Amino acid sequence: MSRYITIAAAQLGPIEKDHSRESVVERLIAMLHQAVSSNCKLVVFPELALTTFFPRWYTEDLAGHDHYYETSMPSPATQPLFDEAKRLGIGFALGYAELTEPGADGLQHRFNTTVLVERDGTIVGKYRKVHIPGHEDDEPWRPFQHLERRYFEESNEGFGVHRAFDGIVGMATCNDRRWPETYREMGLQGVELILIGYNTPIHYAPDPGQNALQGFHNQLCMQAGAYQNGTWVVGVAKGGVEAGVESLAQSCIIAPSGQIVAQATTTGDEVITARCDLDKCKDFKETLFNFDRYRRPEVYQRITSQKGVIEPPENPSN
């Protein structure tokens, strides 16, 4: 049996500080139209797809940067995207900075969020980033900051999956893609399609030796996650040089075999597509990675009970 869906990864080039939300949404809609002309039913946009990557700037006054966040979704600026997608019968995933309503405690929360919207315009669900990278305080020795840990809380909601697009769909965000737990949590819920947006600066200040490996590590993680869980993975970049900082492009669509079936060739706005057979997941889920038959959770206890490394005791020296 086959269950085909044609999917677009809509890579974005840079969004500068002075670009309005409205101008960005026009770019998203232009790519939506390209996706429709390729018969796509789902288009995946990157992480923080409405603004520049603002965590590169330090601020004492977090609330002073609240204009980078959406307080509703759809928000006034994104409503035209929702309307056009619904009119055309295409779904989408969109990453944005979310500022919540005050809770019972009066506090608002900031998350790095992705919303998933069905072909009929209904909101399927939201995913809030779990693994928040970088640092919380100004580190002036860096050529630019990566202050996600100042601007976003870690979500405790984990990796839910949704029945949508005639399959089982999950989401993850940027740094999440480097962690095998991300994929396995969704793999254990039968995920068939994982949507991942990213902003990955090429320069990694704590260890610049990794700069030349950014493209390799991007593929390594997502291809392994796809294969080891028998799932499609769509990785979508905001790439190119934004505010003087170069970020990785190389958006790609990966089959459950782990093979890349489509890859961006530019570092700007670019739509790539693939016709994905969600039934291909079974080739892996029902054989080599038949979890029910072969997994050994009883010997994986450390995975959930322990956070950091506990080394074995030193050997006695005498």
Ligand code: ING
């Ligand atoms: N970016 C990062 C990522 O995992 C990061 C974190 C920063 C990695 C700098 C490498 C260098 O790609 C996001 N947005 O999570």
